[in-house]
Amino acid sequence: MAIAPARVPERGIPEWTGFDGLVQLISVDGQRTVGCPYWELVADVGADQLRDLYTDMVVVRRIDVESMALQRQGELALWAPLLGQEAAQVGSARALRPDDFVFPSYREHGVAYCRGVDPVDMLRLWRGSALSGWDPAVFGLATPAIIVGSQALHATGYALGIMLDGATSAAVAYFGDGASSEGDVAEAFGFAASFTVPVVFVCQNNQWAISEPVRLQSHGTIAQRGQGYGIPAIAVDGNDVLAVLAATRLALARASAGEGPTLIEAVTYRMGPHTTSDDPTRYRSRDEEEEWRVKDPLVRLRALLRAEGLADDGFEDSVTAAADEVAARLRRGCLALPDPPPDALFDHVYAGPHPLIEEERDAYAAYVSTFDS
Amino acid sequence: MAIAPARVPERGIPEWTGFDGLVQLISVDGQRTVGCPYWELVADVGADQLRDLYTDMVVVRRIDVESMALQRQGELALWAPLLGQEAAQVGSARALRPDDFVFPSYREHGVAYCRGVDPVDMLRLWRGSALSGWDPAVFGLATPAIIVGSQALHATGYALGIMLDGATSAAVAYFGDGASSEGDVAEAFGFAASFTVPVVFVCQNNQWAISEPVRLQSHGTIAQRGQGYGIPAIAVDGNDVLAVLAATRLALARASAGEGPTLIEAVTYRMGPHTTSDDPTRYRSRDEEEEWRVKDPLVRLRALLRAEGLADDGFEDSVTAAADEVAARLRRGCLALPDPPPDALFDHVYAGPHPLIEEERDAYAAYVSTFDS
Amino acid sequence: MSLGQALNAGLRQAMERDPKVVLMGEDIGKLGGVFRVTEGLQRDFGDRRVIDTPLAESGVVGTAVGLAMRGYRPVCEIQFDGFVYPAFDQIVSQVAKLRHRNEGRVAMPLTIRVPYGGGIGAVEHHSESPEVYFAHTAGLRVVTPSNAADGHRMIQQAVACDDPVVFFEPKRRYWERGEVDEGLATTVAPLHQARVVVEGTDATIAAYGPMVATALEAARIGLQEGTSIEVIDLRSLSPVDFETIEASVRKTGRLVVAHEASVFCGLGAEIAARVSEHCFYHLESPVRRVGGLATPYPPSRLERHYLPDADRMLHEVDRCLQA
């Protein structure tokens, strides 16, 4: 979907306050909005691409559902569902170019999927069989950050490296509305603005940080926080995959053109619990959940496809079948994930030799051997 | 000077971009600006008050000069001069009410003076005879923060306490342009906005953080940073004591009225070195220093007083004499500051009994006694 | 009642006793904290005494400092051990030092609650044992209960204490039940007093927090195998109640110190160093330490190899006995 690298519109970041002050290309009932200047950024997205985006979103949701099930069945220690955030993740990730580098949080399974990560590998961390699942360099995707907000600085530093290299790619940091309160995110804004580095901050404002509503973090918008640091910000309907795609393309184009950081606030909703350990009934209302169910990003894109005759039952069946296939593979792969050997404890703590590690490795082996005998 | 508690103007924070986008009541050449809505906030400031403000500024500068001299003579370990920031400090501090509570940085000698702290007590910290100099509760003034930015959170928490108490006073945090990059300051903005607490953030943007120019911290203004968090901000000519007084009164009035935090960016200049250890010739030009010398806050207020016939040679001589008297007392007091007894090492580490402290206290006494014998 | 419930009850009593006690933290209100330790407290005391904060740990502790200066007695919750580091600066440079800096003119009666330790199959950063960072920091008190009764008493003492207390809660023991006397005065034992949980004669195991139950298991097994092990629950990590430990070592002549944290420069080092010095002529064998490895905390499928269990404790006891 990065096929048509966007140019930075001459007039900078277009103003658009069509829908709740958010950039929106597809309305909640699946109509194309009229007059939004962001359309020019996705002018190349035709029928096939729309169907691909839909397929991505369905598959990603299926991965999420399957992982929830695996957790409920005791196969995963934990899972952080992305339900409801498929458009924000797929839309932004599909705008990325292979040489961009992403610093995700723990909820970006959709982003990881779009970067080409095998869903089974995503589960390593959640099953507890590893602290990571893939080679960051291969996919241009760091291991998910669990320390909320820390990755914003990593992305900024990586972007500084891109700038020093004279490259035209970008670093992308994903984080949540809650994370925007952490000092690290603020420092990342400051460094990124000060150094004018090619970084895109994608904040998925899913309305909640565990039990805390976004208004507890910020009375204004998160987009405004970035602007205070001199970072142009785009507030976008995060349940509109095309709008997110457009905004991300614009941000990446700005980065590549040497215009520095952009903040995208993708306004969306965490339709599920924070993680499988969470119980949202303690802190939010069914009414609110219902209100957002109407804005479901998949429903909306399907409505568009249907309205424009781009999808029929046959297409949908094939998408479902593809998603089921991915889910089946995921389940098989999960169950087959091996436990690491105990000796792996000592691996990769240091690159070079380290007497204490070697000593403990030997002691551990000796200790284990007392049981063998 | 807190005599006429300001009311919050109905229209909120008045816009005023008369001088470089800054609120200004006295022009660089000592003229009253016309039409600035902030005048109504200082309508009660007559001849006597203007002369008092001038006296404060002269005395504060004299304290600073004397302390620099004491450091050069080896009587202080270090000194952080406020030269050039007298208006920003006196103007803001004179707006404060007795029950407001201030969290200063290490450069706020002028604020401390206005809060009633004995200048000799200010030197304890710089002489190395104590880590603090006065009782914070008595003066409504915390011990200066050396960890840059940390005090912004303390002020926010204190303000939360004021709010919980249902009191109408405010907490005030002073920090610099450099500090505005620290995560703690950002978190303070976030908490203050989220809780709507009565705190005033006074950022003295003196253009430099040691050797780093303010543009390295922020491409926009510091006022904007606060606004991004939803905190109304006032950018004020920090070398204009009346403008700073007006802005601070407005901020305090907002706080007392339950309208929450305000950020004041007082644009000023650090005319001296960062501290007595610093050598500004390494990183800034004489031209720049000259440019700001013209804007000297004392010169400006004197020009106004002279132009309006509020000061004559006799008045100025009496001010100088008063300042010299303070300086002489300061010098005598400094030289007389006692070293703390070694045993003080163990005092006040804990409120309650602590076996290890007692053990070390005894061991130390025993060790010292080996030399006596 | 469980340890988690005991802490909840203790907090409730502390809040009832002193209106200046205020709780702050992420998700402690309606949710009652991710471990439900503050469950029901916002409902009963209101959202001005049980305050959900923005998601920023330095902010939580830094604003608590200001609240304390205003005369409040804040109790901060850090959601998990691994999230205390963003607040490290405020804890080390402010909380720990403010009283000393101000020559006693400023009080810092702050409690910082930190669920800590492993063994619950969690993802990274949720199983750490950072206690020694705080124990090494002058000006702080560091304590950790190992059971419901101590949790109930110690949290009240910590909140009532005029010094800052970092209060480590052994999260994998939250659900373990024990007798709690809710009427118990908070002054029964000083907060820093250790306890001999089981008496023994052949060797001493000094443990704390989550490791106390494990040490007790080791002692039970030891007894079956004919070794009489004395188990000490340190309860306080700064200061450490060396009197109790040294008295035990003078009796048994052998000491094993156990904790989940990495052995290297862990609290066990201080205890071994001190006991080796003070009990030099009473030790029959070197003090041995059993604890976490000199590696980051592993993925949870490996944690049982990382964490000391009763077998590893007994292995070290055996080595003491064989020396």
Next chain:
Amino acid sequence: MSLGQALNAGLRQAMERDPKVVLMGEDIGKLGGVFRVTEGLQRDFGDRRVIDTPLAESGVVGTAVGLAMRGYRPVCEIQFDGFVYPAFDQIVSQVAKLRHRNEGRVAMPLTIRVPYGGGIGAVEHHSESPEVYFAHTAGLRVVTPSNAADGHRMIQQAVACDDPVVFFEPKRRYWERGEVDEGLATTVAPLHQARVVVEGTDATIAAYGPMVATALEAARIGLQEGTSIEVIDLRSLSPVDFETIEASVRKTGRLVVAHEASVFCGLGAEIAARVSEHCFYHLESPVRRVGGLATPYPPSRLERHYLPDADRMLHEVDRCLQA
């Protein structure tokens, strides 16, 4: 040349050798750092390799992490010891753990330079010795040179090291001069190797950083008084070269560990614990520790009472000899 100049020269050589070496920090450019350790480097290598950063320590280290992931080899300067704490989270949770987290697929060749220790009459937060916080943290290497020659060699080794190194510089020794062989290969000794600086037979003093010169003074005085003291410069605090220490203790039978940091849970605890265990039958007397008090660092007019001096070291040596 002085230690400060030696570090400057070492950094220069490291930058010449590897174009991926980038320096970052507050005031390190035109000013050359408050201690002038980076003096002239921005002039000669440009502001893309010697980068003045905004005033935020977590930001400095956090962006360095990203730079390292991009293939750079960042060297961060923290202006003073007391300002490292805002970066603690990034150091402990990211820098230390990223390689392990990623099973070796991510390298973290980062150096964090920290001027540390007291004795220069500074105001609060400018005289701290936080080394044990880092030594206890798995995944980091922690080193500290005591003299110009080591400074010159070790900073180059640290920068070349593929692991993160927290590099503590004894600020009160910056101006002390020593011979430096600028042509010296960086591979003469492994970075973690300790050194017997002065040989002796009656007792060993193990010291590091600023305390090495003090220990040498103690050894000189001791010799005049008839006591032969061996002095070891640890140089590396994680890992610790126990071989060298234990060999010395097996010879002298007595050990005093000295550092400026608080004794309680300081690095000396680990050394005492380990040596007491491994040299149990060689020790003629308990290992003794001399160091900072269990109090915050005092106002500078009291620092000489807080900091170990040669007399206090000799006092502990005497107690060892009398035991």
